[in-house]
Amino acid sequence: TVCGIVIVISITLTINATHSLRYVYSGTSGIPDFPEFVAVGLVDEEQFVYYDSRNHRMVPRVEWMEKSEGKDYWDRETRKHIGWEQVFKNNIEVAKKRFNQTGGIHTVQQMYGCEWDDDTGTTGAHCQFSYDGEDFITMDFKTMSWVAPVRQALTTTLKWNSDKAYIESARNYFSQECIQWLKKYLDYGKETLQRKARPEVSLLQKDSSSSAVSCYATGFFPKSIVINWQKDGKEIHDDVETTELLPSGDGTFQIRSILRVSPEDLKNHQFSCVVEHVSLDEKIDKPWSDNVIVMAHNTVNLCLHKQVSE
Incomplete structure (x- = not known):
């Protein structure tokens, strides 16, 4: 060298x-x-x-x-x-x-x-x-x-x-x-x-009174990715926490972005999670809606724990 x-x-x-x-x-x-x-x-x-x-x-x-x-x-x-x-x-x-x-x-x-x-x-x-x-x-x-x-x-x-x-x-x-x-x-x-795997994007909330909404991007490769939140069509960075990029155990990667938002704000404004990745022809824009599965947050954590413990 x-x-x-x-x-x-x-x-x-x-x-x-x-x-x-x-x-x-x-x-x-x-x-x-x-x-x-x-x-x-x-x-x-x-x-x-x-x-x-x-x-x-x-x-x-x-x-x-x-x-x-x-x-x-x-x-x-x-x-x-x-x-x-x-x-x-x-x-x-x-x-x-x-x-x-x-x-x-x-x-x-x-x-x-x-x-x-x-x-x-x-x-x-x-x-x-x-x-x-x-x-x-x-x-x-x-x-x-x-x-x-x-x-x-x-x-x-x-x-x-x-x-x-x-x-x-x-x-x-x-x-x-x-x-x-x-x-x-x-x-x-x-x-x-040099392979490309598309991310799967899902929005999850612990319960309807929770002040946090999570956006999960999973199953993507390569690892470089951009994940952002938007409020009424405008990108926001306050009250957003993005976790560490993690391997999924199958050669792909996963990441989570957490938005801290009150239930009132969630009802009165349109929030969405926007994901950009080299495997995508265009961005994935995942809007939040009232019918998003509640309690799925715990299920995902259990799945991740199972992968680590095996």
Whole structure:
């Protein structure tokens, strides 16, 4: 790779046909019975390769990857990550000195990758580092330079920014090589990664006196989706809570948006849940009406609990 330590990943839900290739490396110290180094590769946020310091072997996590690459690929990736395992052990020791630390539990992470919009052809990239969960170094791709949010990283940024060959290598990797690998992996797993499943949308209320109405979107793929509430045809954001996107257990996803609204408002105004997804030719506009099934909210929760507990 061409960058080196990870940050918390924040994903914004959209409906653009954007694909991503992302690698997450984690080096740890002071944690018993836990690998000192773990590397995970993700295509469209789905894990497809894995390596750790216990097994010392890069392995496929999905069938399409296992079928598509041969022994040379896995041997090459294994050798590369054995090398990165040693780098990360050293990174932790260097970071501990920078922060005047000795023992304890510490984590050095790296996250890097690229994005490609197959509708517009636009691309993007990210390369970020963290130490003990806090931002350490980030690549600014507009200026092609490293930025240090903490003074302990200044020495590293000065060194990396003065290495013009390293900067050019990073530029080439993120603008070309990473995109080429992303397209290759998408082709390998096109039957699963590029499939489209329409969301099913339902409106539910616990009982007629409840001050909350839920909009469920279930069974959709890919995971990017937009779900909004409208009041009398105008989009509203106040008193709306959207839950975390969750897997359904069958390769699709589900999400819920909760509208806090009084029974009086529900009677006097027209509310609807609007869902946008890449599988749809047009938005799903689901209006609220008095004949929506009451108490179904509990039934859905029981079903979700059953999937988790099995």
